[in-house]
Amino acid sequence: MEYTNAWLNYKTVDHIRFPFDTICMESGGTVMERAADELVLAAEKLAKTALCRIADIAEMGRRSSCPGKNTIFLGIPKKRGERPADAGAFRIRMEESGLHIQGGDESGVLYGVFELIRLMQTASPNLAKLWSGKLAIEKSPSNPLRMLNHWDNLDGSIERGYAGSSFFFADDRIIVSERTRAYARLAASVGINAVVINNVNVKNAATRLITEQYFPELDALARIFGAYGIRLYLSLNFAAPMELGGLDTCDPLDRKVQAFWKKKMHEVYAAVPELGGFLVKADSEGRPGPFTYGRNHADGANMLAEAVAPYGGRIIWRCFVYNCSQDWRDRKTDRARAGYDNFMPLDGKFADNVILQIKNGPMDFQVREQVAPLFSGLRATNQMLEVQAAQEYTGQQRHLCYLIPMWKEVLGFKTYAGGADGATADTVADIVSGRLYGQKNCGMAAVANTGADENWTGHDLAAANFYGFGRLAFDTELSAEEIAREWIACTYGNNAEIMRILLPMLTESWQIYESYTSPLGIGWMVNPSHHYGPNVDGYEYDRWGTYHRSDCLGMGVDRTKKGTGYTAQYNEPNASMYENMETCPEELLLFFHHVPYRYRLKSGKTLIQHIYDSHFEGAMKAQAMLERFEELKELLEPEVFERIRARLKHQSDHSKEWRDRVNTYYYRISGIPDEKGRTIY
Ligand code: GCV
Numbered sequence: 001m002e003y004t005n006a007w008l009n010y011k012t013v014d015h016i017r018f019p020f021d022t023i024c025m026e027s028g029g030t031v032m033e034r035a036a037d038e039l040v041l042a043a044e045k046l047a048k049t050a051l052c053r054i055a056d057i058a059e060m061g062r063r064s065s066c067p068g069k070n071t072i073f074l075g076i077p078k079k080r081g082e083r084p085a086d087a088g089a090f091r092i093r094m095e096e097s098g099l100h101i102q103g104g105d106e107s108g109v110l111y112g113v114f115e116l117i118r119l120m121q122t123a124s125p126n127l128a129k130l131w132s133g134k135l136a137i138e139k140s141p142s143n144p145l146r147m148l149n150h151w152d153n154l155d156g157s158i159e160r161g162y163a164g165s166s167f168f169f170a171d172d173r174i175i176v177s178e179r180t181r182a183y184a185r186l187a188a189s190v191g192i193n194a195v196v197i198n199n200v201n202v203k204n205a206a207t208r209l210i211t212e213q214y215f216p217e218l219d220a221l222a223r224i225f226g227a228y229g230i231r232l233y234l235s236l237n238f239a240a241p242m243e244l245g246g247l248d249t250c251d252p253l254d255r256k257v258q259a260f261w262k263k264k265m266h267e268v269y270a271a272v273p274e275l276g277g278f279l280v281k282a283d284s285e286g287r288p289g290p291f292t293y294g295r296n297h298a299d300g301a302n303m304l305a306e307a308v309a310p311y312g313g314r315i316i317w318r319c320f321v322y323n324c325s326q327d328w329r330d331r332k333t334d335r336a337r338a339g340y341d342n343f344m345p346l347d348g349k350f351a352d353n354v355i356l357q358i359k360n361g362p363m364d365f366q367v368r369e370q371v372a373p374l375f376s377g378l379r380a381t382n383q384m385l386e387v388q389a390a391q392e393y394t395g396q397q398r399h400l401c402y403l404i405p406m407w408k409e410v411l412g413f414k415t416y417a418g419g420a421d422g423a424t425a426d427t428v429a430d431i432v433s434g435r436l437y438g439q440k441n442c443g444m445a446a447v448a449n450t451g452a453d454e455n456w457t458g459h460d461l462a463a464a465n466f467y468g469f470g471r472l473a474f475d476t477e478l479s480a481e482e483i484a485r486e487w488i489a490c491t492y493g494n495n496a497e498i499m500r501i502l503l504p505m506l507t508e509s510w511q512i513y514e515s516y517t518s519p520l521g522i523g524w525m526v527n528p529s530h531h532y533g534p535n536v537d538g539y540e541y542d543r544w545g546t547y548h549r550s551d552c553l554g555m556g557v558d559r560t561k562k563g564t565g566y567t568a569q570y571n572e573p574n575a576s577m578y579e580n581m582e583t584c585p586e587e588l589l590l591f592f593h594h595v596p597y598r599y600r601l602k603s604g605k606t607l608i609q610h611i612y613d614s615h616f617e618g619a620m621k622a623q624a625m626l627e628r629f630e631e632l633k634e635l636l637e638p639e640v641f642e643r644i645r646a647r648l649k650h651q652s653d654h655s656k657e658w659r660d661r662v663n664t665y666y667y668r669i670s671g672i673p674d675e676k677g678r679t680i681y
Pocket of ligand 1: 151159160201281320364
C-alpha cells in the first residue's frame with residue numbers, strides 16, 4: 001500500500017528566506033546522517049535550495065564549489081559545559097561562522113533540525129530573527145521517555161486499530177520495509193524516542209517474539225528505529241516460562257523461573273543489543289501475572305527488571321489491573337479504585353529500571369475521566385502516563401476528536417502530592433517528567449493510532465493526534481492550539497483559509513464529541529466488545545465494572561464515602577472537592593455522584609434538561625463541522641477532501657443516532673419531557 005509523508009510532505013510555503021548553501025557535519029553517527037539528509041531534503045523542497053554537504057571544517061577550505069560562508073553546522077559540542085545538558089536537548093543559534101544546530105546527543109541534533117524545518121514549514125516569523133541573530137532557540141525534552149505503544153498482533157490485525165492492518169506484522173512474520181523507515185522518520189520528527197511494536201495482550205506467535213525465530217528481523221527493525229534515535233521495545237508474555245520454557249510455573253520467586261528469564265534475556269540482548277526493554281500487562285483481562293502465585297506486582301516486575309538490568313533494559317509495567325468479572329449487583333466493588341488499591345501499597349518497592357505505566361483515568365480512556373489517583377499517591381516509584389491516541393472510545397477515527405486538549409488537562413492536573421497548601425509544583429506533568437521526585441525513568445506513552453492505510457490514521461485529521469502526542473510529550477508547555485496550528489500548516493501548506501476552517505474544527509472537536517455521546521463524566525454507553533456507537537445499557541448488566549446506575553429518579557455512580565469510597569484516594573483538597581456534589585467539577589459530576597434528574601446545575605438547568613440540550617447541541621455542531629468543511633473543496637486535493645468529507649458526513653449522521661438513543665432512553669426512564677419540546681422518541 002502506498003503511503004503519504006503526512007506532515008513531512010514538505011509542501012509549498014510562501015516564500016521564505018533561507019540564506020544557506022552548505023551543511024557541515026561536525027561529528028558523525030547514523031542519527032546525525034539522518035538529520036543532515038532531512039535538512040537537505042527540506043531545503044530543496046521548501047526553499048528550492050540545494051545544500052552542499054561536507055564532512056568537516058577542513059573540507060570546507062578544500063572545496064571551491066562550497067563557498068562555506070553560509071553554512072549550517074550540525075554537531076555535539078565536545079566540551080561538557082558547552083553542550084545542551086539533556087539527552088535530546090538542542091540549541092539553534094546564529095554565530096559569525098554560520099547557523100549552529102547543536103545537540104546534547106545525536107538525537108538532539110535531529111530534533112533541532114526538525115525544529116528548524118517546522119519553522120520553515122509554518123513560515124514562522126522566528127526564522128528572520130534566527131538569521132539575524134536576535135533569537136536563539138534552546139529546547140530540552142519535558143519527558144525522558146516519549147513512547148508509542150502499538151497494539152499490533154502478529155497476524156497483522158491491530159487491537160483497537162482503526163487505520164487498516166499492521167505495517168509491522170503479517171501472517172506471523174515481521175515486516176521490515178521502507179514503510180517502517182517512513183514511520184520512524186515521522187515519529188522522530190515529533191520527538192518520539194521509544195516504540196513498542198506488539199500488542200500488550202501477548203498470545204500465540206507473539207509469545208515467540210523473544211525466540212531466535214524472530215531475532216534477525218527484530219534486529220533489523222531496531223536498527224531502522226535506532227537511526228532515528230528511537231529504541232525498540234516489545235510486549236512480553238508473563239507466562240513465557242511455561243509456554244516457551246516448559247516449566248510448570250511462572251512464579252516470580254521460583255529460582256527456575258528467574259533462571260529462565262535471565263537466560264532468555266541474555267539470548268535476546270545478544271541478538272538485539274539495541275532493544276530498549278519490555279512492556280508488560282499482567283493479571284489484567286485474562287493475561288497471566290504474579291497474582292496466580294500469591295505474589296504481588298513488585299515481585300513480578302522486579303524479577304524481569306533484574307534479568308534485563310545487565311543490558312540497560314527497562315521494564316514498563318502496566319497498572320491497568322482490575323477485576324473484570326464483577327457482579328453488576330455489587331455496588332461496593334469499584335473498578336475505578338483498583339489501580340490505586342493494587343499499586344499504592346507497593347510504592348517504593350520497585351527496582352530502578354521499572355516504570356509503572358498508568359492510564360490517564362482510573363477506568364479506560366473514556367471521553368472524559370478525572371485523573372487517575374495513583375499519580376497523586378505514588379512518591380517513590382517511577383511513573384509514566386499512558387494516553388490513547390487510538391480513538392477506541394472517542395469515535396474510532398471515524399469521528400473527529402482532537403485529543404490534545406484532553407491530554408493537556410491531564411498534564412495540568414494538580415495532584416497536591418506536594419501538600420494541601422498547593423505551594424509545590426506537583427501536576428501530573430511535574431510527576432511524569434521526573435521533576436517532582438528527581439526521577440530519570442519516566443515519561444509519556446500513547447497507544448498508537450496508525451495502521452497500513454495510505455494516510456496512516458484512517459481519518460486524515462486523526463494524524464493530528466499522532467503528531468500532537470509527540471509534540472506534547474516533548475514539550476508539555478505547548479498549547480493544544482499551537483500544536484494544531486503547526487500540524488495544519490505542516491500537513492496542508494501554510495494557507496490562511498485552510499487554517500481558518502480546520503483550526504476550530506480540531507480544537508472544538510473533543511467537546512463536541514463528548515456532548516453528543518456521554519457528557520458529565522458518565523462514560524461507557526457504547527456497544528460492548530467493539531465499543532462503537534450508542535448503547536446506553538450495553539455494559540450495565542455486565543461483568544466489566546462499568547455502570548451508570550440510572551433509575552427513574554437519577555443517574556451516576558456514588559463514589560463518595562457513602563458509596564464506594566473512591567474520592568478518598570485523592571489528596572486534599574481534591575478529595576473534598578470531589579466528595580461534595582456542589583464543588584465537584586460538573587464535567588465529572590456523574591462519575592462521582594448519583595444525581596437526581598431535577599438537580600440544578602450551575603447553569604440553572606436541571607440535570608435532565610442538560611442531558612437533552614447537550615445531545616441536541618452536540619449533534620448540531622457535528623453537522624456544522626461538515627458544512628464548514630465543505631468550504632475547503634477547492635483548496636484540498638480532491639482525494640483528501642473526499643476522504644475527510646465522507647467521515648464528517650458519517651459523524652454528523654451518527655451523532656444524531658447518539659442523540660436520539662440517549663435522549664429517548666432518559667426521557668423514557670425519567671418521564672420528564674424536554675422543556676423545549678423537541679422530538680424525543
Ligand atoms: C489491549 C481496554 C481495551 C482492550 C485493551 C485494554 C488494555 O480494555 O478495550 O482492547 O487491550 O484496554 O489497555 O490493556
